[in-house]
Amino acid sequence: MDKEDETGRGRLLRYGALVLIAAVAITGAVLLRDQLTFEALAANRDDLIAFRDRNYLSAAAGFVFAYALIVAFSLPGATIATLTGGFLFGVFPGVFLNVVGATLGATAIFTAAKWGLGAQLAARMDASEGLVRRLKQGIDRNMWEVLFLIRLVPAVPFFVANIVPALVGVRLLPFVVTTFLGIMPGALVFTSVGNGLGAVFERGGRPDLSILFEPQILLPIIGLCALALLPIILKSVRGTKGV
Incomplete structure (x- = not known):
């Protein structure tokens, strides 16, 4: 087989994976926007609880798989899925199932993006000059x-946090470890909210998701952000002194 044909086929496969993800994401946004909602969860809660009680392990495995698909294809409903994890499985092991599902899905889309475009873009950034190259080097030093x-940081969309690392050449292991540990605080908060949905359903209300921005929740997360920033600041100060 001609090497040029092989290269062309490989490029087609790489781009095809990204196109597939984009197509499923768009289709899901159109078809599922009214399905993966709080109202849908409230309407089906009795059936979900009954299925969990009859098939606990299957329900847990199916939940993780469904959550991973939602994240991998950027489908609507990730927040509802997290609440569902808390509602069905409690804070523990609900938070673990939520984090595992989210990490698996994030890893899938990261791998697809890295395989499709990430390696090429990272190489171009390394070969470029000026701001782009300095940005890439800064990320490499403080990966x-x-x-x-x-x-x-709650303001960073989950999809962006999955794609950008792939496009700047981040390795798989750091991505998986930081995803699993980094989403844990937020997942714990929303899983706890989900755990209390029974009472919310009884009074016909809606969960208060703004709890993430309450001082008692937000301040510890800001503290973790400060701890993550500290090594970067120290490296910068040491580099400046060495100049």
């Missing part, structure tokens, strides 16, 4: 800290 930060 773990930066990855933790983008997971801890």
Whole structure:
């Protein structure tokens, strides 16, 4: 087989994976936007509880798989899925199932993006000059800290935090470890909210998701962000002194 044909086929496969993810994401946004909602969870809560009680392990495995698919294809409903994890399985092991599902899904989309475009873009950034190259070098020097930060800061969209590391050449292991640990605080908060949904359903209300921005919740997360920033600041100060 001609090497050029092989290269072309490999490029087609790489781009095809990204196109597939984008197509499923768009289709899911259109078809599922009214399905993966709080109202849908409230309407089906009795059936979900009954299935969990009959098939606990299957329910847990199926939940993790469904959560991973939602994240991998950027489908609507990730927040509802997290609440569902707390509602069905309690804070523990609910938070563990939520984090595992989210990490698996994030790893899938990270791998697809890295395979499709990440390696090429990272190589171009290394070969470029000026700001782009300095940005890439800064991420390389502070990889773990930066990855933790983008997971801890609530303002960074989850999809962005999955894609950007792939496009700048981040390795798989740091991505998986920082994803698993970095999303834990937020997942714990929302899983706890989900654990209390029974009472919310009884009074016909809706969960208060703004709890993440309450001082008693937000301040510890800000503290973790500060800890992640500290090594970056120290490296910067040492580098300046060495100049």
